[in-house]
Amino acid sequence: MADKDFSPALRPSAHPQAGPGYGKRCAPGQSPRRKGDFTGLPAREAYLASYIDRLPEGAAIDVKTLAKEQPLYGQQAVRSALRELSRVGHLRRFKENVGEGCTRWVWHTYFSRTARDDAWWERFEAGDVPDADADADADVGPEPVRENRASGRSAAYDVLASLGRTDPRMVLSAAECAALEADAAQWLARGVSADRLVRALTAGLPEAVHSPGGIVRSRLREKLPPEPAPEPGTRAARRRVMACTECGSPGGSVSLPGGLCQGCRGLPAEVVHRRVEELREINGSRRRKGTGTTSIQVCPL
Numbered sequence: 563m564a565d566k567d568f569s570p571a572l573r574p575s576a577h578p579q580a581g582p583g584y585g586k587r588c589a590p591g592q593s594p595r596r597k598g599d600f601t602g603l604p605a606r607e608a609y610l611a612s613y614i615d616r617l618p619e620g621a622a623i624d625v626k627t628l629a630k631e632q633p634l635y636g637q638q639a640v641r642s643a644l645r646e647l648s649r650v651g652h653l654r655r656f657k658e659n660v661g662e663g664c665t666r667w668v669w670h671t672y673f674s675r676t677a678r679d680d681a682w683w684e685r686f687e688a689g690d691v692p693d694a695d696a697d698a699d700a701d702v703g704p705e706p707v708r709e710n711r712a713s714g715r716s717a718a719y720d721v722l723a724s725l726g727r728t729d730p731r732m733v734l735s736a737a738e739c740a741a742l743e744a745d746a747a748q749w750l751a752r753g754v755s756a757d758r759l760v761r762a763l764t765a766g767l768p769e770a771v772h773s774p775g776g777i778v779r780s781r782l783r784e785k786l787p788p789e790p791a792p793e794p795g796t797r798a799a800r801r802r803v804m805a806c807t808e809c810g811s812p813g814g815s816v817s818l819p820g821g822l823c824q825g826c827r828g829l830p831a832e833v834v835h836r837r838v839e840e841l842r843e844i845n846g847s848r849r850r851k852g853t854g855t856t857s858i859q860v861c862p863l
Contacts, residue, residue: 577617577621577622577627577631578621578622578631578765578766579618579620579621579622579758579761579765580620580621580622580623581785582620582754582762582786582787582788584620584622584668584670585620585621585622585670585671586614586617586618586619586621586622586623586672586673587619587670588619588673588674589654589672589676590691591674591691592674592676593675593676595615599611599612599615600615603646603647604646606634606635606643607643607646607647607650609632609634610628610632610635610640610643610647611652613628613632614653614673615673615675618757618758619758620758623671625637625640625641625644628640628644641808644808645808645822648807648808648822649820649821649827650677650820651674651677651678651679651680651683651820652673652674652675652678653671653672653673653674653807653821654671654672654683654686654804654807654821655670655672655804655805655806655810655821656669656671656672656803656804656805657803657804657805657810657812658801658803659802666788671807672686680820683804683821689802716743717747717750717756718744718746718747718749718750719740719746720756721746721750721756722734722739722742722743722746723736723739724760725760725763725774728760728764731767732763732767732771732777732778733774734774734775734778738774738775738778741775742775742778742782745779745783745786746782748782749762749787752786754787762781762785763777763781763782804821805818806818806821806822806823806826807826808822808826809823809825809826811823
């Protein structure tokens with residue numbers, strides 16, 4: 563396809579986040595972002611790949627949300643595009659155990675700007691991607707959170723104090739910031755960036771905000787993300803299981819080539835052709851026997 567820049571059509575800042583601990587994850591070791599990253603793909607897949615690539619960590623990238631938030635394609639087209647992006651190696655879906663001392667499974671969809679083959683995703687599933695594969699793209703992933711040493715305030719306090727700059731309805735008093743500081747600090751300790759925490763506390767607000775401190779308190783406690791998993795190779799490394807991008811059936815790189823189970827990949831063309839010939843033969847035999855029917859019988863493939 564021709565080289566196109568899909569940036570003008572994208573609205574990543576307006577895209578909703580998934581529930582804390584869920585949503586998009588950026589695969590490690592991607593090449594730096596550059597114009598024309600997806601020019602080898604058909605127009606629809608290139609457009610959606612560019613859109614997803616610019617979304618932040620934790621963005622909701624399920625079919626319904628993507629179809630609603632971008633203007634060009636409906637649910638069926640988005641579903642087909644995600645299936646193709648999985649097949650060519652840009653996307654994989656995983657079920658991951660993020661519980662600390664218990665079992666807690668969440669769904670993550672990993673996106674890689676650099677297309678990966680099944681062998682790479684198999685190593686990634688096993689936690690064997692080398693540390694040297696660290697993502698060199700500085701604009702992907704959470705920014706480090708630093709303490710405000712000059713003011714003596716914590717990073718959590720500063721995030722709470724900044725909410726009013728994002729939405730004037732969410733201005734908190736100094737007493738409220740101090741009271742909620744420990745709750746906000748838990749989010750930062752679990753790897754949530756300051757920008758993402760602000761979005762979680764200010765997105766989707768009701769039209770009338772009567773108690774900003776109450777809303778912040780409720781969201782901080784009810785939507786607290788799970789504990790971060792240990793790094794691969796440690797004694798309690800996270801368990802990651804690949805799942806079909808389309809239907810979510812668990813499997814592995816052998817049973818899910820291209821990230822898709824056999825049912826979602828569709829039956830091979832030769833199987834379909836053979837079955838059609840069998841049906842034609844069955845109906846021809848019935849006509850010769852004088853059954854009086856000439857319709858093709860519908861049988862499951």
